[in-house]
Amino acid sequence: MGVAQAERVLKSKWRTASLAAGWPFPRDWPLREVDDVVTAMLDTADPGDALVRLGRARAEAGAGLGETLLDLAALHAVLDGQCGVVAPNVDALPSRMLRLTATGWADVLTEEAADRGADDPLTGLATRGYLRTRLSELYRESARPDDGYALVLVGLDLTRATGWSRVVAMTLVSDVLRTVFDGGETLASLGPSVAAVLTRRDAALARRISAVRVLAADRLAVDPHVRPAGPAEVWSEHLPATHEEACGLLAALGR
Known part of the structure; x- marks a missing residue:
């Protein structure tokens, strides 16, 4: 199986597992960052940066942290060959995989909070x-x-x-x-x-x-x-x- 075909198969299995686990926005699931994570997982490169970007992209698209981590758990289940046998389990995620994705997701919310928090909402004065x-x-x-x-x-x-x-x-x-x-x-x-x-x-x-x-x-x-x-x-x-x-x-x- 060629690299491109392997990436398509992994992406398809990941999406199927994520939707089956309850991903609520089927049309919003495909992202460029999803492709980057798939490529990184099948490559010998460190997937850390790709996972951070995925977390950021999910947050920017409006996905909650729980939804983002459940989607990540679906990927982990597929990589372990458990898709269709064992339901994705967030608690089974490797700590580094979870931390990097959650960090990317949290960074977006921190930036948004900073943008909103420059002014006191009651007086209009800066904080x-x-x-x-x-x-x-x-x-x-x-x-x-x-x-x-x-x-x-x-x-x-x-x-x-x-x-x-x-x-x-x-x-x-x-x-x-x-x-x-x-x-x-x-x-x-x-x-x-x-x-x-x-x-x-x-x-x-x-x-x-x-x-x-x-x-x-x-x-x-x-x-x-x-x-x-x-x-x-x-x-x-x-x-x-x-x-x-x-x-x-x-x-x-x-x-």
């Missing part, structure tokens, strides 16, 4: 993790980023607010920050009651801090349910000497 990334970029660009940048902080006393009024109060503050700092600055949430702006240190900074203080007071005063969270405390912080110290400062401010 603290994103702000740490921006600070890392600044510290790589300059040994003394504190010469050109500062952190502007806004804090509320949410112990005096209840329920959804806490979220509303921080949402109002985020709107104020977007109004005052509208030039591409990084606006982030450090915690449930603290927001931060990474901004250039220039002649207009003091005026902007004052504007945030005044506008925040006006917005919070409109609603009696959020008014107790104010007045907002607004201040600026110098950037520490190192990125590690800056991350420590963000963590402390967010408590």
Whole structure:
């Protein structure tokens, strides 16, 4: 049997075993990555990269991890010559085969979570993790980023607010920050009651801090349910000497 024919036979047996085991999307089963795994399994090459790519492809196509591993178990059963005799068993998968495929699948979800997680879903502000990334970029660009940048902080006393009024109060503050700092600055949430702006240190900074203080007071005063969270405390912080110290400062401010 030639190589091409052997690959076709293995692919056909794998698909049959996978569908019989309950693969729910027959039309979605064939992938280029399936062919790569088949080739790798019949070759002397290490199939590791092909298995990682298969896991990624399954995740990108919307297959769950359980479905992906059951499909992999079908391949393993076929390779062991068990297809049609013993049902595919995920627990029987070799640990490396399982780990590589699951790693590829999980990588996609991690990337998607990172894409979704750049902004706080309630306030629209960037997350603290994103702000740490921006600070890392600044510290790589300059040994003394504190010469050109500062952190502007806004804090509320949410112990005096209840329920959804806490979220509303921080949402109002985020709107104020977007109004005052509208030039591409990084606006982030450090915690449930603290927001931060990474901004250039220039002649207009003091005026902007004052504007945030005044506008925040006006917005919070409109609603009696959020008014107790104010007045907002607004201040600026110098950037520490190192990125590690800056991350420590963000963590402390967010408590």
